[in-house]
Amino acid sequence: MNALAMESDAATVQPAVEKKASPQKLVLVGNPNVGKSLFFNHFSGLYVDVSNYPGTTVEITEGNYKNFRVVDTPGIYGVSSFNDEERVARDEVLSADIVLNVVDAMNLERDLFLTLQLVDMQFRMVVALNMMDALEEAGMEIDVERLSEILGVPVVKATAIKKRGFDDLERALETAKVGNIEPDLQKDISAVMARLRPTANPAADALMILEGDEIVAARHGLEPQDRREEIYVARRNRVNEIVAEVLREKSQMKFGAIVSEKLGKWTISPLTGVPILIFALWLIYQVVGVMVAQRVVGHLEVELGNKRFEPFVKHLFAKITPVEIVVEVLNGDDVVETKSFSFPEGTSRAKEKFEEFEAFIEGKDVTQNFAFSQETLWGKAVTILAGEFGAFTMTVTYLAFLLLPLVMGFYAFLAVLEDCGYLPRLATMVDRLFSAMGLNGRAVIPIILGFGCVTMATITTRLLQTSREKTIAASILNFAIPCSAQLAVIAALLTKAGGFYSLVFFLVILANLVAIGTILDKLLPGKSSPLLIDLPPMRLPRPTNVLKKTWIKTKSFMMEAAPWFFVGALIVSTMQVTGLLEGWVRLFEPITTHWLHLPAESARAFVMGMVRRDFGAAGLYELPLAPEQIVVALTVITLFVPCIASLMALVKERGAKEAMIIWLGSWILAFGVGGAVALVMRNATQNF
Amino acid sequence: MQSIEPNWVSLQAVRKGERFVVRRIDDKQTRAQLLRFGLAEGSDATCFERLPLGPIVVKRRRQEVAIGAELSEKIWVEVIAN
Ligand SMILES: Nc1nc2c(ncn2[C@@H]2O[C@H](COP(=O)(O)OP(=O)(O)O)[C@@H](O)[C@H]2O)c(=O)[nH]1
Numbered sequence: 111m112n113a114l115a116m117e118s119d120a121a122t123v124q125p126a127v128e129k130k131a132s133p134q135k136l137v138l139v140g141n142p143n144v145g146k147s148l149f150f151n152h153f154s155g156l157y158v159d160v161s162n163y164p165g166t167t168v169e170i171t172e173g174n175y176k177n178f179r180v181v182d183t184p185g186i187y188g189v190s191s192f193n194d195e196e197r198v199a200r201d202e203v204l205s206a207d208i209v210l211n212v213v214d215a216m217n218l219e220r221d222l223f224l225t226l227q228l229v230d231m232q233f234r235m236v237v238a239l240n241m242m243d244a245l246e247e248a249g250m251e252i253d254v255e256r257l258s259e260i261l262g263v264p265v266v267k268a269t270a271i272k273k274r275g276f277d278d279l280e281r282a283l284e285t286a287k288v289g290n291i292e293p294d295l296q297k298d299i300s301a302v303m304a305r306l307r308p309t310a311n312p313a314a315d316a317l318m319i320l321e322g323d324e325i326v327a328a329r330h331g332l333e334p335q336d337r338r339e340e341i342y343v344a345r346r347n348r349v350n351e352i353v354a355e356v357l358r359e360k361s362q363m364k365f366g367a368i369v370s371e372k373l374g375k376w377t378i379s380p381l382t383g384v385p386i387l388i389f390a391l392w393l394i395y396q397v398v399g400v401m402v403a404q405r406v407v408g409h410l411e412v413e414l415g416n417k418r419f420e421p422f423v424k425h426l427f428a429k430i431t432p433v434e435i436v437v438e439v440l441n442g443d444d445v446v447e448t449k450s451f452s453f454p455e456g457t458s459r460a461k462e463k464f465e466e467f468e469a470f471i472e473g474k475d476v477t478q479n480f481a482f483s484q485e486t487l488w489g490k491a492v493t494i495l496a497g498e499f500g501a502f503t504m505t506v507t508y509l510a511f512l513l514l515p516l517v518m519g520f521y522a523f524l525a526v527l528e529d530c531g532y533l534p535r536l537a538t539m540v541d542r543l544f545s546a547m548g549l550n551g552r553a554v555i556p557i558i559l560g561f562g563c564v565t566m567a568t569i570t571t572r573l574l575q576t577s578r579e580k581t582i583a584a585s586i587l588n589f590a591i592p593c594s595a596q597l598a599v600i601a602a603l604l605t606k607a608g609g610f611y612s613l614v615f616f617l618v619i620l621a622n623l624v625a626i627g628t629i630l631d632k633l634l635p636g637k638s639s640p641l642l643i644d645l646p647p648m649r650l651p652r653p654t655n656v657l658k659k660t661w662i663k664t665k666s667f668m669m670e671a672a673p674w675f676f677v678g679a680l681i682v683s684t685m686q687v688t689g690l691l692e693g694w695v696r697l698f699e700p701i702t703t704h705w706l707h708l709p710a711e712s713a714r715a716f717v718m719g720m721v722r723r724d725f726g727a728a729g730l731y732e733l734p735l736a737p738e739q740i741v742v743a744l745t746v747i748t749l750f751v752p753c754i755a756s757l758m759a760l761v762k763e764r765g766a767k768e769a770m771i772i773w774l775g776s777w778i779l780a781f782g783v784g785g786a787v788a789l790v791m792r793n794a795t796q797n798f
Numbered sequence: 799m800q801s802i803e804p805n806w807v808s809l810q811a812v813r814k815g816e817r818f819v820v821r822r823i824d825d826k827q828t829r830a831q832l833l834r835f836g837l838a839e840g841s842d843a844t845c846f847e848r849l850p851l852g853p854i855v856v857k858r859r860r861q862e863v864a865i866g867a868e869l870s871e872k873i874w875v876e877v878i879a880n
């Protein structure tokens with residue numbers, strides 16, 4: 111088997127694919143947003159993200175098809191090393207046995223540039239001409255036979271969303287060919303090939319070196335050549351000639367294409383685009399912020415989590431652990447009766463008492479508060495696992511009933527916006543705003559997601575193009591964006607404080623957000639990349655795709671983030687049982703009372719905010735605060751450190767050093783700005 | 799390197815709806831990237847939309863590309879009749 115694999119590595123030019131025992135590497139290559147992922151899904155039977163946003167596939171996905179190993183790559187406009195996506199794609203492409211180049215028939219001029227580069231690299235390849243339905247709608251026609259003749263490789267028509275053309279494509283893969291290359295370029299490539307070290311595709315490496323790729327050149331111990339511009343211009347001219355020859359206007363544009371074009375125009379024209387943008391944000395707020403975050407989560411978390419699931423788990427431990435259970439009988443939101451039951455040897459040793467307890471709660475709406483005895487080590491362990499902040503209790507409730515619906519809501523919205531092609535337009539609309547903070551419009555996605563869950567958003571900063579932008583975005587997110595878990599409580603507290611004070615709070619946070627971005631933009635070396643993004647046509651989102659995508663993304667987020675929520679819970683409960691938590695609270699009290707002029711108890715809220723941001727906000731809700739104090743307290747918890755899960759995501763995405771700087775920086779920022787706000791307010795109102 | 803002709807303006811100065819020919823792109827990397835989008839020196843396009851102080855959306859055939867304000871200052875064009 112190994113011997114055979116070696117043979118196929120030798121990149122001998124063969125007219126047809128022979129059946130080989132060892133898997134050949136079939137690499138899908140195409141511009142962003144051309145339907146590659148749909149082809150990958152078809153061939154591998156696996157699902158990967160299908161989206162209408164350039165740059166959503168940042169990772170390599172692999173699957174199997176017949177005796178091929180199929181690889182999906184990030185969308186690229188050419189094989190080179192301009193950004194992270196391209197670097198990732200480049201190495202996959204360079205190690206391909208066969209290339210399946212997916213081309214958007216609607217964008218032939220753009221896409222054939224990459225196709226010709228692949229032909230010049232002398233890969234055995236097949237071209238899939240996708241989006242034939244859209245081409246038809248637009249009243250255009252492509253002479254496929256002629257195109258295939260010019261390129262010298264099989265070209266197959268396809269409409270991936272309708273699963274059309276896949277059979278032809280499978281047959282064509284067996285006749286994958288090396289295409290026609292310009293004799294002059296061929297000569298130059300051969301000259302470089304003679305000096306290469308052994309490699310999978312010598313012609314491809316040679317072309318990369320001619321085009322000035324430093325990394326590939328270094329692998330062969332050669333200097334990169336400076337022929338890129340000349341080669342690109344020649345290639346561009348060839349593409350234009352080919353397009354002129356094979357593309358024809360056949361009939362009038364159909365209605366659907368006209369609507370799509372008009373809609374596309376409206377979304378980026380300032381007069382109509384701004385209302386559309388505001389409407390989109392309002393809709394997100396209404397659906398995810400109000401409906402999911404407040405109604406659905408409110409119900410699930412309390413009714414299922416706090417009242418059913420948690421007591422169920424706690425009762426399991428209570429069987430053998432000394433415990434006192436305080437029952438509060440509720441009528442609506444009011445506590446109408448309180449009764450305490452004590453089980454010094456656990457509930458299983460006190461049958462009668464337990465029956466009395468069960469009879470008492472029977473048919474009533476109650477909350478049960480368990481205080482496990484802390485006298486033994488076992489009691490402490492139970493508190494850590496199943497106490498107020500227990501890993502099996504609070505964390506499970508939090509993940510399943512709060513985070514899951516919320517993250518799902520956000521991803522569903524993002525999926526719709528992505529699928530209909532709005533996101534790049536949104537990025538264009540907000541580019542100006544973001545460029546003041548050293549970001550470009552693309553950063554709008556992580557920032558919007560941040561209002562859902564900062565952890566989720568921090569992970570999404572991967573999408574940004576340079577490390578500098580990732581740092582700025584991650585900082586803004588973790589310093590100044592309140593996540594939805596917090597937002598609900600913040601909103602409730604602001605209602606108490608009234609309109610004027612809400613405005614003050616809003617302005618303080620906004621000023622911080624802008625200041626952080628602007629200052630980092632000044633401080634960090636280098637410059638952020640300016641916006642250069644292609645705008646895909648607007649399309650109707652496809653429900654199956656939206657659902658699938660939402661599910662996949664939610665699942666992968668939960669798998670990635672959930673462990674950290676458990677770690678966070680373990681840390682707080684341990685702090686609780688060891689008395690460290692109280693120690694921290696006392697340490698904070700002087701700052702809280704003297705510097706922020708808040709009640710001593712708010713110190714507890716701040717400490718809890720280190721673990722879960724909404725805990726911080728919720729703790730404040732109970733306190734009697736003047737409106738000015740509400741503004742101060744909310745400013746502090748909004749700017750204060752990210753929750754433990756976000757911190758972990760931050761460490762993973764940006765490294766421990768950067769994460770610690772942000773984390774410690776939030777202390778200074780939160781208390782500094784909070785104190786300043788308190789000072790101003792006290793002088794202005796003399797109210798507290 | 800060519801000089802700037804008197805009738806060239808930066809893309810930033812092109813009004814909505816105007817047609818133009820790309821004459822010179824000052825940054826090497828941008829030149830390569832725009833070549834791949836089909837916007838080579840010498841190719842024509844229209845200014846499809848422009849946002850106040852913000853990006854300019856350029857359209858060539860069916861391809862729309864949004865170009866940030868900063869970048870558009872490095873692109874020299876010659877406005878031509880529609
Ligand atoms: N009209 C039409 N849309 C398609 C076709 N194939 C894919 N799409 C859409 O194009 C977008 C990009 O698809 P995706 O597979 O994510 O492309 P990738 O970025 O190349 O992986 C999605 O919105 C798809 O629904 C097609 O044949 N016709």
Ligand SMILES: [Mg+2]
Pocket residue numbers: 146147159160161166167
């Ligand atoms: Mg994809």
